[in-house]
Each structure stands twice: as C-alpha cells, then as structure tokens.
Amino acid sequence: MTCSFLSSNHLASQYAVVVLGLLLMGCKPIDKKDTIVTQKTEPDLAFTCVYEKDTLPPVDPEADIWFKQARELEKVNKYQRDYKQIGVLYRKAAERNHPKAMLNLSNLISYGKVPPIEGKGPAQEVWDIIQKMAKLDISYGYYQMGHYLDTGYGVPADRTKALTYFRQAADLGSPEGQYVIGDIFLAQRLSDKDNPAYQPEIGKKMLACAAQQGNKEAAFTAAMFYKSVEKNFDIALEFFQLASENGHRISASILIDTFKIDTTPKDYYYLAVKPDPERSARYEAIVKEMDASDETAKFPDIDKIMPLPPAELPEWDGTFEYKKQQDNQ
Structure with missing residues (x-):
C-alpha cells in the first residue's frame, strides 16, 4: 500500500515540529489503551541498516505449506480464483503467526476479497491482524499501523502518531518504513518553512537500505x-x-x-x-x-x-x- 503522509509536502509541514522529536528519538509509548509492543524511549539519532528478512520470526513448517498452497491458488486467472479457499488457508497459517500469511490475509480482507470473521467488520479484523504482527515485532505490522493511522482506515486519523510506527518499522527493516522516513529526512524545505527534521545523512542511509531491499x-x-x-x-x-x-x-x-x-x-x-x-x-x-x-x-x-x-x-x-x-x- 502507498502511504499518503508524503503525498503532499504541506502535510509534513503541519507536523514539522513534532516530526523532529518523533523521528530522531524513535518511538515512545503513545496511549495506554493501545495494545502496543515495546517501543523506544531513549533518543537515538543513528540508523543501522537492517533487512526485513533478517528480523522475521521463525516460520512454522506446516503453516508455510498452507501459505504456499494459498499462493498457488492466487496465481490462476484473477476471475477464477477461489478466494474462499485462499482465505481459509491464509487464516490457518496466520493463526500460527506466519508473517506473509498475516499480511496477505489482511490485504485481502481490506480489499473485500475475503470476508472478515463473524462478528467483526473488515477494518476491525485488519487492525487486529496488524496489531498482532506488531506485537510479534514483524516490521510490516508497524508499517501498516502507521499507514492506517495516516489514512484513518478503521481508526481516527493521527499522522503524528503514524510517524512513530513508520520509524519503528524502519528500524526493524521495513523497506517501506525506511522509504517514508528517509524521504522526510531528505526534505530540506517544506512548502512553507525549513524542515526541522532535515537529517540528510540519516535519510541517505535509510533510502539506501530500502533500495537494497528492492x-x-x-x-x-x-x-x-x-x-x-x-x-x-x-x-x-x-x-x-x-x-x-x-x-x-x-x-x-x-x-x-x-x-x-x-x-x-x-x-x-x-x-x-x-x-x-x-x-x-x-x-x-x-x-x-x-x-x-x-x-x-x-x-x-x-x-x-x-x-x-x-x-x-x-x-x-x-x-x-x-x-x-x-x-x-
């Protein structure tokens, strides 16, 4: 998914003062009622390139079989795909914490291809899945939480809070998170003022790390x-x-x-x-x-x-x- 936070330069300027603290310090606890993983509390101006593949948790072998079966079903003509069975397989794999299965399942639910479980709306189940991913320190869970907070999907929009998740995702190896935050660090001038978060050396490292991951x-x-x-x-x-x-x-x-x-x-x-x-x-x-x-x-x-x-x-x-x-x- 594409983040909207940087789709317009003036959006960043609205949060310029907050950006500097949040991006350079990493993540802080946000809200007691949020179910959040451990987050950074000490300032950390450095960035160490980490690849997403190196931070993912071990994959359950049987869950990986279900995941691959679902992927095979997705390779057929899009008009002939059995999304019901695809959803069943992804759910089984996701229950065993398969990172890619959780990601694909959340995407299919948000696109309306797979219905949510009984008693939940699509946005609620998607949010539950990505929160679970974040608790497991799966970088894409943090990234998606940032994206949904940025766009207001299923939760009240909060671009300031979204930044903390994008930064956490970047530090855990998410190329998408590294791109979003790295791009902010390289923006010397916002639409109406100088960018207080301008840190080109960190920005270059983040973009290079993301680029090396494709x-x-x-x-x-x-x-x-x-x-x-x-x-x-x-x-x-x-x-x-x-x-x-x-x-x-x-x-x-x-x-x-x-x-x-x-x-x-x-x-x-x-x-x-x-x-x-x-x-x-x-x-x-x-x-x-x-x-x-x-x-x-x-x-x-x-x-x-x-x-x-x-x-x-x-x-x-x-x-x-x-x-x-x-x-x-």
Whole structure:
C-alpha cells in the first residue's frame, strides 16, 4: 500500500515540529489503551541498516505449506480464483503467526476479497491482524499501523502518531518504513518553512537500505538527491540503475537520455557519462518491457545486460531473466 503522509509536502509541514522529536528519538509509548509492543524511549539519532528478512520470526513448517498452497491458488486467472479457499488457508497459517500469511490475509480482507470473521467488520479484523504482527515485532505490522493511522482506515486519523510506527518499522527493516522516513529526512524545505527534521545523512542511509531491499521508489528518491542536491553523478547513476532493476520506469527512461549522443550538461538527465547509443537502446528495451508487463517486470539481470561504465557492454540476446523464471514456474 502507498502511504499518503508524503503525498503532499504541506502535510509534513503541519507536523514539522513534532516530526523532529518523533523521528530522531524513535518511538515512545503513545496511549495506554493501545495494545502496543515495546517501543523506544531513549533518543537515538543513528540508523543501522537492517533487512526485513533478517528480523522475521521463525516460520512454522506446516503453516508455510498452507501459505504456499494459498499462493498457488492466487496465481490462476484473477476471475477464477477461489478466494474462499485462499482465505481459509491464509487464516490457518496466520493463526500460527506466519508473517506473509498475516499480511496477505489482511490485504485481502481490506480489499473485500475475503470476508472478515463473524462478528467483526473488515477494518476491525485488519487492525487486529496488524496489531498482532506488531506485537510479534514483524516490521510490516508497524508499517501498516502507521499507514492506517495516516489514512484513518478503521481508526481516527493521527499522522503524528503514524510517524512513530513508520520509524519503528524502519528500524526493524521495513523497506517501506525506511522509504517514508528517509524521504522526510531528505526534505530540506517544506512548502512553507525549513524542515526541522532535515537529517540528510540519516535519510541517505535509510533510502539506501530500502533500495537494497528492492524498494524502487527509495532508489529513485536517493538517485534524485545525489543528482540534484549533492551533484554526485556516479552515485546517482548507481541508484538509477538499482531503481531500473526493480522496475522503476522513470529511472530507466532517464538513463535512455543519459547515454544519448546529444545529451549536454544543461540537460535534466545529464550524469557526466560517455555517450553510448547501444546502452541507451538497451534501456529503451527495458522500458518497453515494463510497459508490456503493466510495469510489473523486474530485471535482476540488468548488470549483465548493461553493466555501468566503465565496464564494456557484453553480447545480449534480447531476453530477460524474469521471463525465464516465469516460464520455469
């Protein structure tokens, strides 16, 4: 899901003073009637990159079988999916604390694909599931709690409180949480004032951590910061490449023009690289592939297709690894 907190710069400015304390100090206990996990109480200005996969609790083997069975049922044509059985399998796995089963179940309930349990409304059960995830220190539980507090889904909207959950999610390895908070730290200027939470060194670390976990928006935001603010074109190029690898169309489109012969230092997409029409053409092929896949394609083989300069371009047969993986499933 996409957070609305940063969808408009003026939203952050409304909470600018609170942002500084909450984001830099991490999380504090919020409300006694909230059922909340242990949260930070001491100031912590540092950020250590943690990957989400390394913080997840052990998975029950039988629960994992149910989860995989549900995933197989979801792979059929969307008009033929048996959501009743999918819901049954996810519920069984979720009862044994399977992180991805809890996440997928909560999403299906919120989308109206799976009905809530008897006696509860959709928003109530979804909130119960993500609270359970947070109690288990599953980062996505914190992230979703932040998202629902931000948007007011099932609970009164409270963007200030939402920040504490986004920060906790970030510290537990959530790439989505790292992106949301990292983006705030890199915003030097809000719509009406300087941002008191401007902490670019922390922001860069958070975005890099999220990007390394496959968050394409974090990679793109980092690329733009290095390009436009720090004028570090080499690092910007690396992040544009990483964003393209994970299916970010704008990044790949920028790289098409970056390597064109007629690109000059005055151009928006200038990154001080040697012109290379063949590289440009290969990025164009990637953009076409993104369009053909409704922008769901990812390119784990991008560094084999077009490694960044000064590496020479290898021969390429025009195929993509992600399609080969799909064919083998």
